[in-house]
Every structure is written in structure tokens, then in C-alpha cells.
Amino acid sequence: MASHEQGPERKRRARAQEGDSRRKHTINDVARMAGVSKKTVSRVINASPFVKEETRKAVLEIIRETGYTPDPQARGLAFRRSFLVGLIYDNPNPQHTVSHQLGILDALKGTGFELLVRPVDRTSPKLLEDMRGFVERQKLYGVVLPSPVSENEDLVALMKELGCRYVRIASVPMDDAACMVVSHDGKGAADAARHLADLGHTRIALISGPPTFRSSVERRRGFEAGLAERGLALDPALVKQGAYTYESGITAAGELFALENRPTAIFCLNDEMASGAYLAAREHGLSIPKDVSIVGFDDAPIAARLWPALTSVRLPLRDMGRMAGEMLVPDPLREVQADAHEVQPELIVRESTAKAG
Structure with missing residues (x-):
């Protein structure tokens, strides 16, 4: 491992070689300049936990200064x-x-x-x-x-x-x-429920996804929890099974709109089914959001392109x-945030939802 005294000399040598644009640096160069073994450099490149922090920083400094990039074939x-x-x-x-x-x-x-x-x-x-x-x-x-x-x-x-x-x-x-x-799909679905309830809707339908998808289960669970916070419950008669597809959205929404006491709002567990619900609404002579409010999930590009634009729970896919x-694929030169393993959904309110009539 390079000592503190080697630092200035190591930097000087690195910068000198960096200035030679005709020469491509190798892992051996990095190891020599850092005063460590080739194996240690390899461990640093591959984010091994078995490297002292001081050594890791020294090697990364040389990598940055030389512009060294690992050879994929050699690493493979x-x-x-x-x-x-x-x-x-x-x-x-x-x-x-x-x-x-x-x-x-x-x-x-x-x-x-x-x-x-x-x-x-x-x-x-x-x-x-x-x-x-x-x-x-x-x-x-x-x-x-x-x-x-x-x-x-x-x-x-x-x-x-x-x-x-x-x-x-x-x-x-x-x-x-x-x-x-x-x-955290459930959190986003709860936001959708609160949004519709706060608009005064009480007869709210759900078009679910395939029951074998954990996302469908979590989104429904979160939606019901959000309704419960507003003193509402999901009516089983207003729950229709979808398949996360456009066609299933048309079918499920059509069944809801055919009810004698149809819902005033529908939460679709993805935007594909919400798009299908738009078509079903038109086929039944209903205006969005005047006659029915619709909320989707994912906030796919189609959400902003529909007319009126779809209110949807955004997942940064x-x-x-x-x-x-x-x-x-760990990159030792890339900063990784402590919470980099999770995202938070966000409700994007557009023109497809309005106060209950």
C-alpha cells in the first residue's frame, strides 16, 4: 500500500503519464503508481469489500488521474x-x-x-x-x-x-x-384513494391487475387503506378483474358503466387499463371527468397524451x-446514494379527475 510520503511523487508520475495521449494505461501502470498489487487494483475496480479504505482511495485517485478504463475482455x-x-x-x-x-x-x-x-x-x-x-x-x-x-x-x-x-x-x-x-406501490395507491375521496367521490370502482402479480395485490391493499383513512370502503360490486392490458380495461370499465348505479370514479391499477376505460366511457356516452373521474398507475408516456390528460401515480420506471x-455493475467512480435501492411513487394530478357531481 502506498505510504503518505509517496503521495506527491505518485501524483506527479500519474500526471506525467496522463499527458501522453498516445499511450493507453494498463492495470499494471495503475498498480505501480499506487504502490499496490495488480490484484488489489482489480478488487477496487470490482468494489470488493476486502480493501482498506485508504488503499481504495489511493487507487481511485490514480484511476481518475490516468483515465484508466478496465478492459472488458480481460475482466471477463x-x-x-x-x-x-x-x-x-x-x-x-x-x-x-x-x-x-x-x-x-x-x-x-x-x-x-x-x-x-x-x-x-x-x-x-x-x-x-x-x-x-x-x-x-x-x-x-x-x-x-x-x-x-x-x-x-x-x-x-x-x-x-x-x-x-x-x-x-x-x-x-x-x-x-x-x-x-x-x-412502494401501496403508498402511491393510497395517495390515489385520498385524492378521489377528497374530491367528494364515494362510489369509487377499482379495476385490478392479475392476482398473481404482487404489484396488483399491493396497489389494491394501498388503495383500500387510503379509502379507509377517509372513512370509505371498497364495494366488492365495484371491483373488476383486469389483466394490465388495454383490452381488459375496456371490458372491465364497460361492465362498470353498465351498472344501474355506476361509479363516479375509477382507479385503474395501470395506465394501459385506464386507456381502455377511456374508450369504454366514450362508448357509453360518458364525459371524463364530468361524468366519471379516472386515475391510472405508472404515469407511462401515454398518460400525458390522452385527452383529457390522465391523472396517474408516477413510478420512475x-x-x-x-x-x-x-x-x-458497481462503478468505483460513481457516487451511490444511501437510499439508492428504493423509489417513492408520486401522484400526478391532471385533467381526468374532478369533484363529484
């Missing part, structure tokens, strides 16, 4: 892994997946890692067999598991068995914080993907 050989990250997903909402994908790519920019996107059928009896083959064939460095795939404990156990790093994205904590991005990527 050292770890017997490719520099590939997998996104394993099963979600009927394509925008949800695309947003996560863009966020992961944001995190991987400049790291030498590439992203492989792998759709799956999480109900398939061959899921674990297929995922074992996927990870082993590609020699994946790690995987991002968004919901509902993240809720499969057998799949997580398989990743551990294979020694494949993973980060789970879910609506509630399900694992160690170091491998979780938590979105791209940020969640970026956070998962940053947790999966």
Missing part, C-alpha cells in the same frame, strides 16, 4: 464470465419493460457491459431449465429481474446456485437491500432500471 476472462447483463421479464405492458431497459442501458454506458433482453413465460414448467441454459450459455455476469419475475423465489435460488449476480425490482422488499429496488443496473 478473470471472472470466467462474459460482460453481458440479462433482463429477464414477463410483463403484458411493453412500455413498462422498455422503460426498465432504457434505464439499465443508462447505467451500463461506458462500463463495457452489454444488455441481453430475454422474455419468458413465468408459468412455464420449463422456466428454470430455460433460465439455467440462458445464464450458462451466455456466461452472464448478472441479471435484472423486474416484477413479476422478481417474485419467483425458485428463480432467485437458481441465480444463487449458478453464482450469477441479480437485482430484483419489486413493489415491496423481498431480499437484502443490496439486491433490491423497491417501488427508467430510474428504477438505472438503479438496478448500477447496483448490478
